[in-house]
Amino acid sequence: YGPQRFSYKALYNATKGFHKDGLLGKGGFGEVYKGKALLSNGEIAVKRVSHDAEEGMKQFVAEIVSMGNLKHKNMVPLLGYCRRKGELLLVSEYMPNGSLDRYLFHGDKPPFSWRRRLVIIKDIASALNYMHTGAPQVVLHRDIKASNVMLDAEFNGRLGDFGMARFHDHGVDPATTSAVGTIGYMAPELSTMGASTATDVYGFGAFLLEVTCGRRPVEPDLEAERRFLVKWVCQCWKMASLLGARDARLRGEFSAEEVEMVLKLG
Numbered sequence: 001y002g003p004q005r006f007s008y009k010a011l012y013n014a015t016k017g018f019h020k021d022g023l024l025g026k027g028g029f030g031e032v033y034k035g036k037a038l039l040s041n042g043e044i045a046v047k048r049v050s051h052d053a054e055e056g057m058k059q060f061v062a063e064i065v066s067m068g069n070l071k072h073k074n075m076v077p078l079l080g081y082c083r084r085k086g087e088l089l090l091v092s093e094y095m096p097n098g099s100l101d102r103y104l105f106h107g108d109k110p111p112f113s114w115r116r117r118l119v120i121i122k123d124i125a126s127a128l129n130y131m132h133t134g135a136p137q138v139v140l141h142r143d144i145k146a147s148n149v150m151l152d153a154e155f156n157g158r159l160g161d162f163g164m165a166r167f168h169d170h171g172v173d174p175a176t177t178s179a180v181g182t183i184g185y186m187a188p189e190l191s192t193m194g195a196s197t198a199t200d201v202y203g204f205g206a207f208l209l210e211v212t213c214g215r216r217p218v219e220p221d222l223e224a225e226r227r228f229l230v231k232w233v234c235q236c237w238k239m240a241s242l243l244g245a246r247d248a249r250l251r252g253e254f255s256a257e258e259v260e261m262v263l264k265l266g
Contacts, residue, residue, distance in 0.1 A: 003064055003067065003068045003078050003079060003080045003081055003091075004079065004080035004081075005080060005081060005082065006038060006080045006081070006082045006089075006091060007082065008082050008084040008087065008089070010038055011035065011038075011046055011082055011089055011091065014035035014036045014037075014038055014044065014046065015033040015034070015035040015046055016035075018031075018033050018046075018048065019033075022034040022035065024045060024098070025098075025099070030047055030048045030049045030088075031047070031048050032045050032046065032047045032048075033045070033046045033047075033048070034046075034094060035094075037094075038091075042093075042094065043094035043096075044079065044091050044092065044093065044094050045091070045092050045093070045094045045095070046089055046090070046091050047089065047090040047091075047092070048087065048088070048089055049088040049089070049090065049163070064078070064081050064090070067092075067162050069135065069136050069137070070130075070131070070135055070139065072126070072127055072130045072131075072134075073126075073156075074123040074124065074126050074127035074130075074156065074157060074158055074159060075127050075130075075158055075159050075160070076092050076093060076095060076150050076158045076159065076160035076161075077092060077093045078090065078091070078092050078162075079091045079092055079093060092160070095150035095151055095152050095158060095160070096151075096152065096153050097150075097151035097152065097153065097155055098150070098151060099146070099147050099148070099149060099150055099151070100120060100146040100147070100149040100150070100151060100157065100211070101145075101146040101147040101149075103151075104146055104210065104211065104214050104215075104247075105146075105214070105215070105216065111214065111247065111249040111250070113250070113254075114250050114253075114254030114255070114258070114259065115254075116155060117211050117212065118258060118262070119155075119156070119157070120149065120151075120155070120156075120157035120211065121157075121207075121208060121211055121262065123156055123157030123158070124144070124149055124157050124159055124204070124207065125204070127157075127158075127159040128141070128144070128159070128200060128201075128204055131200075132197045132200065135167075137167040137168060137169055137170070138167060138168050138169070138170055138174070138197065139162075139165055139166075139167045140165060140166045140167065140168075140174065140195050140196070140197065140199075140200055141159065141162065141164070141165055141200055141203075142164040142165060142166065142180055142181055142195050142199070142200065142203075143161065143163075143164045143180070143181050143182060143185070143203070144159070144185065144200060144203035144204050144206075144207050145182055145185050145203065145206070145207055145210070146207065146210055146211065148160055148161040149207075164180050164181070166195060174194065174195060174196060180195075181203065183217075183218055184206060184216065184217025184218040184228075184229070185202075185203040185206040185207070185217060186199070186202075186203070187199040187202035187203070205230075205265065205266045206229070206230065206266070207266075208262050208263075208265055208266035209229050209230065209233055209263065209266040210229065211262075212245075212246055212247065212259060212262050212263055212266065213229060213233070213245055213246060213247055213263075214246075214247025214248075214249060214250075215229060215247070216229070217229040217230065230266075232245060233245045233263055233266065237263070237264070242260050242263055242264070243256055243259060243260060245263060246259050246263070
């Protein structure tokens with residue numbers, strides 16, 4: 001079954017010539033456009049992968065291979081791909097509510113309630129558990145963060161952007177690769193030990209904190225003691241004021257025990 005190969009013409013037409021009005025966003029490896037679904041009445045997202053030298057091609061192949069073998073309700077489904085004269089395109093299901101970071105860090109969206117945040121955290125935990133233990137091979141995502149968590153029509157969390165993914169057989173040590181990821185989500189041992197399920201879990205921990213605290217792991221403009229989120233949350237914990245680290249914009253009722261549990265886990 002796996003991902004289908006689409007023609008460039010079909011994707012060009014589906015996105016109205018990659019029209020700027022359909023631009024959904026720009027990631028580390030290219031631009032994403034909204035388009036009309038090719039095989040149904042729905043909508044798709046088409047990522048044009050920028051491929052400086054060989055690196056872009058590696059990302060492209062990694063995403064096709066890893067996503068083609070994975071099936072889980074909390075992952076963004078990859079529908080197909082296209083390769084044409086250096087143009088690399090990935091076609092996935094369109095997620096109508098965009099990425100989670102827009103609701104955490106940008107003022108144009110109302111902040112989520114604690115209940116909704118907790119559901120999304122559980123969604124991504126489920127996807128990560130599947131990738132590490134339930135998939136045909138162990139899949140290391142290597143870039144877990146709010147901007148790579150997409151929200152479907154019901155605001156369920158779906159883990160996306162597998163461009164940095166690496167996979168290996170169960171019970172086998174992963175081949176050490178260069179440290180990649182995003183500053184603030186990268187485990188300290190990455191530079192010496194390489195990626196592993198443990199370094200993915202570290203990234204997930206940083207994700208727990210950003211969702212609960214409503215801020216990114218590194219905020220250069222903040223005063224020194226609050227600049228690094230992990231250190232700041234640890235400091236609040238030591239001072240017995242852990243709840244003080246939570247997002248002040250949390251709407252509605254929330255369980256102090258639940259918030260503290262997630263912060264301690266992170």
